[in-house]
Amino acid sequence: AKEMGNNNFQFYAREMNASVEEKLVLLEGLRGALDEGQFHLLYQPKVDLRSGLIFGVEALIRWEHPEHGVVSPLRFIGLAEESGLIVAIGDWVLHTACRQNKAWQDAGLAPITMSVNVSPRQFEEKRLVERVAAALRESALAPGALELEVTESLIMRDLAQSVGKMRELEAMGLSLSIDDFGTGYSSLSALKSFPISSLKIDKSFVRELADNTDDQAIAMAVISLGHKLNLRVIAEGVETEQQCTFLRDNDCDEMQGYLFSRPVPAAQIAALLAEQARM
Ligand code: C2E
Ligand code: CA
Ligand code: CA
Ligand code: CA
Numbered sequence: 234a235k236e237m238g239n240n241n242f243q244f245y246a247r248e249m250n251a252s253v254e255e256k257l258v259l260l261e262g263l264r265g266a267l268d269e270g271q272f273h274l275l276y277q278p279k280v281d282l283r284s285g286l287i288f289g290v291e292a293l294i295r296w297e298h299p300e301h302g303v304v305s306p307l308r309f310i311g312l313a314e315e316s317g318l319i320v321a322i323g324d325w326v327l328h329t330a331c332r333q334n335k336a337w338q339d340a341g342l343a344p345i346t347m348s349v350n351v352s353p354r355q356f357e358e359k360r361l362v363e364r365v366a367a368a369l370r371e372s373a374l375a376p377g378a379l380e381l382e383v384t385e386s387l388i389m390r391d392l393a394q395s396v397g398k399m400r401e402l403e404a405m406g407l408s409l410s411i412d413d414f415g416t417g418y419s420s421l422s423a424l425k426s427f428p429i430s431s432l433k434i435d436k437s438f439v440r441e442l443a444d445n446t447d448d449q450a451i452a453m454a455v456i457s458l459g460h461k462l463n464l465r466v467i468a469e470g471v472e473t474e475q476q477c478t479f480l481r482d483n484d485c486d487e488m489q490g491y492l493f494s495r496p497v498p499a500a501q502i503a504a505l506l507a508e509q510a511r512m
Contacts, residue, residue: 260312262298267318267325271297274329275496278505279348279467279489282481286509289346289380291489292330293496294322314354323355324364331372331379333499338378342506348380348410353387357394362401369405376406380430383409385417388427396426403428410467415455425462432459434485436470443475456485 266272276290296304313319327349334347355361369376381402388395388411399409408430416435434455438448452468459466468480471490480488494505 256312259298259301259304259309260316262301263296263309263312263316263318266296266298267321269299271299272322272325273297274326274333274499276333276499276502277489277496278494278502279346279487280493282477282485282488287345287502287505288487289348290502291348291382291496292326292333292350294326310352314352317354319352319355320358323351324368326350327365327368328371331368331374334378335372335374337499337503337506338374340503342503343510344378345506346378346380346408347374348382350382350412351387353384353390356383356387356398357390362398362405365402365407366405369407377408379407381407381409382412382433384412385414389418389423392423396428399428415451421458424458429464431465431467431487433489434466434468436468436490439468439470439476439480439490440472442479443473449479452480452485453483456483460484 262271273295274292275295276292278287279289279291280286281288294306294310296306296309298304310319313322330347330349334345338344351361358364365379365381368374369379383395383399388399402409409428410431410433411424411427411429412433413435414432415438432455434452438451438455440448442448442452456466465486467487467489468476468485469489471477471480471488471492473492476490477488477492
């Protein structure tokens with residue numbers, strides 16, 4: 234047993250080295266990725282559970298690394314945060330997403346909301362509000378067609394300052410949504426003071442929704458809490474008909490997940506919207 238423990242340790246140590254090394258390699262690549270045009274956005278539809286229609290999309294970043302292929306944001310957003318690169322990358326995401334939504338509108342497609350993820354360092358940056366305003370101005374997108382997704386833990390890092398920024402953004406006419414709701418910690422009394430329009434039930438509570446009664450209870454509680462606070466409630470990570478049925482039966486407003494569509498390139502969103510207009 235002792236020997237095995239040793240081997241395990243060596244294996245673990247090797248893994249850790251590999252991952253530190255990997256981090257350095259990725260960080261090195263990340264520095265030039267914007268200039269090299271290695272990022273692109275995919276868009277995942279958000280669907281109204283009653284009508285079944287797409288009312289918005291979430292922009293999700295992808296990094297096409299010259300040697301490693303497509304790198305998941307789960308592997309590089311943290312690094313971008315730590316290194317501060319997230320501010321420039323986040324700006325690029327905002328501008329690209331706003332321009333894309335304007336292009337769909339200009340093509341005569343039904344207007345939809347563009348949701349953009351904002352990470353903590355990006356949100357805390359002094360000029361966030363100006364940066365968002367610049368993206369709207371440059372793209373000529375109406376503020377009402379943009380939504381920012383922020384997490385509870387981000388808001389709770391400096392509650393007063395966060396709520397102040399959120400109010401400024403709300404005053405500009407865009408909307409805010411709490412991402413990964415239920416995974417972070419935010420007091421219910423704080424939630425009341427957030428100028429938000431929706432809550433997103435995290436996919437960790439959706440995964441086993443069909444047969445885990447705890448997850449069912451959590452989903453139902455979030456839906457009822459959201460509605461009592463006059464918020465829309467959206468569930469992410471919906472992959473099966475059973476999950477979808479449960480959510481619809483329990484009055485959830487919207488859903489997002491592989492059941493309807495994976496994140497896809499802009500042209501595919503345009504095709505889905507065009508098809509929807511013909512229905
Ligand atoms: P998130 O904001 O919670 O996004 C949802 C994630 O779930 C996305 O992963 C999406 O592709 C995935 N997903 C969607 N439907 C399903 C489903 O039915 N089943 C499962 N298992 N997964 C589903 P993705 O694209 O890999 O992004 C991971 C995270 O990276 C995001 O989590 C977000 O926190 C971050 N991220 C992505 N794009 C950006 C960005 O532009 N800026 C910032 N700051 N963060 C981003
Ligand atoms: Ca999100
Ligand atoms: Ca999530
Ligand atoms: Ca998230």
